[in-house]
Amino acid sequence: MKFKIIKNSNFKILTIANELSILVNKQKELNPIASSYSFASLQQKEVVIFCNNNNNEYLLFIEEETKEAYIEFCKLLNNINIEDSFHLLLIAEKLNFNEEDFFNLFPVLKWQYHKKGIYYFNLIKEFSPFLKMLLFETKLSIKDASYFYQRFKSENYDSLLELIPENLTFSERNELIRNTTDYAKKENKNIYEINNILKNSEDLLKKSFELKYPFYSKYISIFENFLEKLKIKKHCKIKFDQTFEKEEYSMEIKFKSMDELHKKLISIIQSIDEYKKGGEDFFQHKNLFR
Amino acid sequence: MLKEFYNYKTIFIEKKFKNHKNVEKILSRLNPEETIYIDDVKDTIDKLNSKNIKDNKNLLFLGGIRGEILQTCPGSHGHICCNYNVINLYIGCPLGCHYCILQSYLNQPFTIINIDIETIFKNIEEILKKERNKIFRIGTGELSDSLVFDPITDFSVDFVNFFKNQPNAIFELKTKTNFIENLLKIEAGNNIVIGFSVNPEETVSQIEGISAPIEKRIESIEKLIKKGYKIALHFDPIININNFDILYMTLIEKLFKVIPIEKIAWLSMGTLRFTKSLKNEIEYNYPDSLLLSDEFFENMDKKYRYFKPIRITLYQKVRNWIKKYDEYDKIPIYLCMESPSVWQEVLEKRPESGKNLELLFK
Numbered sequence: 001m002k003f004k005i006i007k008n009s010n011f012k013i014l015t016i017a018n019e020l021s022i023l024v025n026k027q028k029e030l031n032p033i034a035s036s037y038s039f040a041s042l043q044q045k046e047v048v049i050f051c052n053n054n055n056n057e058y059l060l061f062i063e064e065e066t067k068e069a070y071i072e073f074c075k076l077l078n079n080i081n082i083e084d085s086f087h088l089l090l091i092a093e094k095l096n097f098n099e100e101d102f103f104n105l106f107p108v109l110k111w112q113y114h115k116k117g118i119y120y121f122n123l124i125k126e127f128s129p130f131l132k133m134l135l136f137e138t139k140l141s142i143k144d145a146s147y148f149y150q151r152f153k154s155e156n157y158d159s160l161l162e163l164i165p166e167n168l169t170f171s172e173r174n175e176l177i178r179n180t181t182d183y184a185k186k187e188n189k190n191i192y193e194i195n196n197i198l199k200n201s202e203d204l205l206k207k208s209f210e211l212k213y214p215f216y217s218k219y220i221s222i223f224e225n226f227l228e229k230l231k232i233k234k235h236c237k238i239k240f241d242q243t244f245e246k247e248e249y250s251m252e253i254k255f256k257s258m259d260e261l262h263k264k265l266i267s268i269i270q271s272i273d274e275y276k277k278g279g280e281d282f283f284q285h286k287n288l289f290r
Numbered sequence: 291m292l293k294e295f296y297n298y299k300t301i302f303i304e305k306k307f308k309n310h311k312n313v314e315k316i317l318s319r320l321n322p323e324e325t326i327y328i329d330d331v332k333d334t335i336d337k338l339n340s341k342n343i344k345d346n347k348n349l350l351f352l353g354g355i356r357g358e359i360l361q362t363c364p365g366s367h368g369h370i371c372c373n374y375n376v377i378n379l380y381i382g383c384p385l386g387c388h389y390c391i392l393q394s395y396l397n398q399p400f401t402i403i404n405i406d407i408e409t410i411f412k413n414i415e416e417i418l419k420k421e422r423n424k425i426f427r428i429g430t431g432e433l434s435d436s437l438v439f440d441p442i443t444d445f446s447v448d449f450v451n452f453f454k455n456q457p458n459a460i461f462e463l464k465t466k467t468n469f470i471e472n473l474l475k476i477e478a479g480n481n482i483v484i485g486f487s488v489n490p491e492e493t494v495s496q497i498e499g500i501s502a503p504i505e506k507r508i509e510s511i512e513k514l515i516k517k518g519y520k521i522a523l524h525f526d527p528i529i530n531i532n533n534f535d536i537l538y539m540t541l542i543e544k545l546f547k548v549i550p551i552e553k554i555a556w557l558s559m560g561t562l563r564f565t566k567s568l569k570n571e572i573e574y575n576y577p578d579s580l581l582l583s584d585e586f587f588e589n590m591d592k593k594y595r596y597f598k599p600i601r602i603t604l605y606q607k608v609r610n611w612i613k614k615y616d617e618y619d620k621i622p623i624y625l626c627m628e629s630p631s632v633w634q635e636v637l638e639k640r641p642e643s644g645k646n647l648e649l650l651f652k
Contacts, residue, residue, distance in 0.1 A: 116574055119574060143570070143573070147573060147577075150577040150578070181583075182582070182583035182584075183583070185580055185583040186580060186583040186584060212583075212585070213585045213597070214585070215585055215597055215599060215600060216585055216587075216597050219599065243587040243588075243589070243597065243598070244597075244598050244599075245587075245589055245590070245598055245629060245631075246631075247631050285598075285599075285631070285635075286635070289598070289599035289602065
């Protein structure tokens with residue numbers, strides 16, 4: 001056993017921070033280079049990192065280089081997730097990292113760079129345990145969780161998060177959160193009012209979409225209703241730009257013979273003729289968007 | 291001088307321009323903590339960027355223009371472009387409008403003033419001479435506000451005097467400021483247009499940073515018209531705000547009370563649009579902003595716009611309120627970065643190419 005660097009032998013080693021020891025233990029399994037680490041805080045600002053690698057060699061980073069040592073230590077960690085990164089940032093904060101130190105640490109932790117990194121770090125610190133959990137379990141993105149939090153931070157927002165069905169995918173959950181946040185911002189609604197709207201809905205994602213996109217929901221419903229009334233869907237598929245930016249439509253007909261094609265075309269024409277007797281042409285945007 | 295606009299701690303100056311008259315003038319009007327002479331603006335910015343000085347807006351660079359001097363406005367895929375040419379005289383803007391594309395477009399936060407305007411004029415003159423039959427619409431308001439630095443550069447004087455003598459150019463200075471003192475000191479030219487971006491005062495005061503209140507812009511328009519300048523009005527971005535009708539109607543009434551329609555060179559309309567990266571920047575810079583919470587969809591040019599019927603309604607309303615003052619459609623109106631079908635719905639015409647659009651400006 002040998003020490004590589006020792007500059008000060010008067011260290012008084014204190015307890016290893018709990019969250020870091022969890023990380024270190026996890027790394028033992030993940031990182032074959034370093035078989036064990038220990039991390040000790042001497043006094044409030046000082047840090048010593050012992051890395052006991054496979055050669056039974058201890059690397060000792062000492063007081064004068066605390067911040068650099070910590071960044072070097074972080075570089076040794078593999079496969080860290082967002083929760084690990086967050087905890088490592090919390091420790092960095094305790095080590096009095098300034099803005100520039102954080103900027104140097106962010107790339108190591110694969111964290112958002114520059115001031116945005118600080119912004120997200122500070123926001124997450126304020127998150128409720130439940131919102132943190134959703135973020136750390138990758139059920140919400142950092143961007144959408146932050147967007148949601150910024151709007152509802154002064155309210156009991158967990159009540160809305162608890163409504164989110166477990167079976168939603170990551171992107172669906174983010175979409176739901178974003179839609180409801182946008183709706184609350186636009187219509188100036190609080191969590192209580194949003195909860196009341198959402199709680200009786202069978203399809204929360206769909207409901208949130210309708211709240212965020214009321215005009216679109218109205219027009220797509222008119223259009224789909226129109227397609228139903230046209231009665232051509234069983235013979236063909238109408239393809240259209242879902243946001244109605246483009247004015248053109250196309251039609252896909254599946255057939256196996258000329259007779260079948262002929263039959264389907266006749267049926268389509270008959271359906272259109274029948275519809276035209278009293279129905280309006282909602283293929284034309286000027287009618288649809290009236 | 292105007293500390294809120296020009297609060298530069300450090301000014302970097304390219305050595306070859308150390309004794310340039312424009313550098314001397316700018317330095318005499320600012321009070322930086324330090325001036326540093328450098329070999330090259332780009333190299334220095336690259337070095338600063340690598341040192342993570344991403345958010346420092348207090349650095350000013352004075353240097354020569356790089357790359358192509360006259361560039362075509364980037365336009366937008368699938369949307370009609372108005373064939374605008376831009377000179378990137380200034381890069382960076384201190385106004386701080388919440389919706390500004392520069393938040394995501396520029397890869398550095400610093401301000402650059404291209405002080406070597408003699409080279410700009412020499413190059414532009416050559417370009418214009420080569421195609422005398424073509425009309426060039428040229429502006430400097432792409433990567434900054436055209437007049438925001440005028441109190442420290444006086445460049446408007448040089449540019450107006452230069453372009454007045456260019457028969458196949460129409461030159462526009464586009465602004466949200468009221469920094470028009472220099473323009474009032476010189477004679478206007480027939481081919482010089484001063485463009486003002488306009489929005490209801492509620493929008494201006496809430497989300498257009500330190501740009502001039504709309505009343506100040508209107509006062510400036512009035513003075514410029516008296517001096518003989520032509521005016522352009524840019525209803526851009528039109529934002530779907532609460533009380534849209536009354537606020538935009540009031541704005542239009544105020545504008546047309548002082549602007550005779552024959553003094554309007556052109557009028558543009560464009561609704562709020564943004565890229566994904568701008569969306570991220572707005573959310574970060576202005577977390578309480580209501581700008582993005584409306585019904586936006588991503589279009590084929592990867593820009594988010596209001597759902598089409600919302601856009602059409604907003605345009606039609608503005609168009610109709612303007613029409614009250616422009617009964618015979620004398621004002622050349624165009625839509626900025628809009629699809630042919632929206633043009634058709636709003637303006638009852640569909641320029642299929644930029645060439646057709648050029649006719650608007652003749």
